[in-house]
Amino acid sequence: MSYYDYQLTIDKILNYIMSSYPNREIVYWPYNGRRTMLTNTQFNHRVRQVASLLLELGAKRGEAGRPGTRVAVLDWNSLRYGELYYAVPSIGATLFTVNVRLAPQEIIYTMNVAKPELLFINIDDFSPLLKPIMGNVNSIKYVIYMSDENKVPDDHVDVKMLNYYDETAKQGEASFPELDERTPATMLFTSGTTGLPKGGIHTHRGLVLHSLATIGAVVQPPIELKNLDTAMPLVPMYHVHAWGMPYSLPLAGVKIVYPGKFEWGHMLRLIAEEKVTFTAGVPTILYALLSHPDSPKYDLRGVKMIIGGAALPKGLLDAAVARGMTVISGYGLTETAPILTISHLRPEHASLDGESRKEVEIRTGLPVPLVDLRVVDQYDNDVPPDGKTIGEIAVRSPWIFKEYMGDEEKTRNAWRNGWFHTGDAAVRLPDGYVKIVDRMKDVxxxxGEWISSLRLEDLISTHPSVAAVAVIGVPHDKWGERPVALVTPKKGQQLREEDIIRHLERYVSEGAIPKWWLPDKVIIVDELPLTSTGKVDKKSLRDRYGNVLKQK
Incomplete structure (x- = not known):
């Protein structure tokens, strides 16, 4: 008898959806574009055509611990991006999802670290980046351009340029080789909020296990994802695999909608016309859906959403629930593929009233399957599960970066005593849930005492006139640091500093926070700066407002 050593590789996900859900739909409907629909059977054909093109262009397979040909992609959430998510890793090459929201210099920096040989680029929106990239990244041998508007590149470059749709249409179906599951499948870079972006790789094995674990978590209440659902990922596909959804959602048998470039009126239209019941994204995306001028025209009842990337403010949760949505928190990092926790409900929570249930849904959650999670002090001892003692989240799972490329010191600092230290400050609750109180750098x-900026943001967000809020620590001559709140009012609303202070004083009187947590200053601003992944850019705020409390 011959033994078959089954490898956990991305093509196995494609095999599953072909055998179990061959007729399930995938829709691509970009803003100002036409609707395209494929079945999973047709999608499989397209993936293998793209794989055939990659092989024709000389893409080589990697092996355990060594990436194959790096394939860079600059695009929005498109069907063709979905095709590349499968085609590139399945031939043993390595998919490099370029964060298009980085500054051009940072994009060029990450590409010179990654050294891609093939570049797939959406020229409808990213044509201005083509010449700078090609003038500074010497590893690229072919450019494959993609367009929803039948455009061709304006700029001449010194490598061969090919049209994605013309070239793939000529191809037959490629067969996928047997790969070692430890072969690098994707290459990602952090968003660079504390310095230059840092890169790392995720393996086939890690991503397959991450996908299975994600589905195991989201079938729990209150999300209860079913194969009758329609999902529209509102996490950019260039950001941490769109939280793994291009791989995990097909395993659940759901219909998938790719919306192209994010335009919020268009997103609302797609939710209605495609009957979307599940999505995920950062808090700013949820706020955009709720506050868009067209939002009142659309019925959002029954839409389920997981919020990650930043804390879910209580005020934003209240606004979503008022529209009939179900919203819970999740948590993860670029380094962790990303999902580590989801705040699903246990059976004992079934009888909770609305406010008590929200208190569970707003937590960071419970570890998903195959994640070991601790909250540790500076000596790597577990903090007590009292909901008060703050420590750092440390994790183990099969899908974490093993190293940061070219940065031994950062790797060593993250991996201490066999645990990956996330840099997130949290408390452990008596019932086992974890709740992030801050980034360690944002506390x-x-x-000598810690104030949670996230807790203050959460309470400020419940003021009816607040649209968005960020709390930062600002240098203070006596106390070292003191909190300062930056607040954006809702459209048409007026806010003053004293309105926010009075609002917080109510929570002080109720014992929710101590009086010394009150911000020393509240600054009303028109908008808050965002990072490339849609989070509030606190580094930028600290740089701008770092002297507001300095004594004259």
Missing amino acids: VKSG
Whole structure:
């Protein structure tokens, strides 16, 4: 008898959806574009055509611990991006999802680290980046351009340029080789909020296990994802695999909608016309859906959403629930593929009233399957599960970066005592749930005590006139740091500093926070700066407002 050593590789996901859900739909409907629909059977054919093109262009397979040909992609959430998600890893090459929201210099920096040989680029929106990239990245041998508007590149470059649709249409179906599951499947870079972006790789094995674990978590209440659902990922596909959804959602048998470039009126239209019941994204995306001028025209009842990337403010949760949505928190990092926790409900939560249930849904959650999670002090000892003692989240799972490329010191600092240290400050609750209280770098250290900027943001967000809020620690001559709140009012609303302070004083009187947590200053701003992944850019705020409390 011959033994078959089954490898956990991306093509196995494609095999499953072909055998179990061959007729399930995938829709691509970009803003100002036409609707395209494929079945999974047709999608499989397209994936293998794209794989055939990659092989024709000389793409080589990698092996355990060594990436194959790097294939860079600059695009929005498109069907063709979905095709590349499968085609590139399935031939043993490595998919490099370029964060298009980085500054051009940072994009060029990450590409010179990654050294891609093939570049797939959406020229409808990213044509201005083509010449700078080609003038500074010497590894690229072919450019494959993609367009929803039948455009061709304006700029001449010194490598061969090919049209994605013309070239793939000529191809037959490629067969996928047997790969070692430890072969690098994707190459990602962090968003660079504390310095230059850092890169790392995710293996086939890690991504397959991550996909299975994600489905195991989202079938739990209150999301209860079923194969009758329609999902529209509102996490960019260039950002941490769109939280793994291009791989995990097909395993659930759902219909998938790719919306192209994010335009919020268009997103609302797609939710209605495609009957979307599940999505995920950062808090700013949920706020955009709720606050868009067209939003009142659309019925959002029954839409389920997982919020990650930043804390889910209580005020935003209240607004979503008022529209009939179900919203819970999730948590993860670029380094962790990303999902680590989801705040699903246990059976004992079934009888909770609305407010008590929200308190569970707003937590960071419970570890998903195959994640070991601790909250540790500076000596790597577990903090008590009292909901008060703050420590750092440390994790183990099969899908974490093993190293940061070219940065031994950062790798060593993250991997201590066999645990990956996330840099997130959290408390452990008596019932086992974890709740992030801040990034370790964002905790306000006042007089030797910690103030949670996330907790203050959460409470400020419940003021009816607040649209968005960020709390930062600002240097103070006496206390070391003190909290300062930057607040954006809702459209047409007026806010003053004293309105926010009075609002917080109510929570002080109720015992929710101590009086010394009150911000020393509240600054009303028109908007808050965002990072490339849609989070509030606190580094930028600290740089701008770092001297507002300095004594004259």
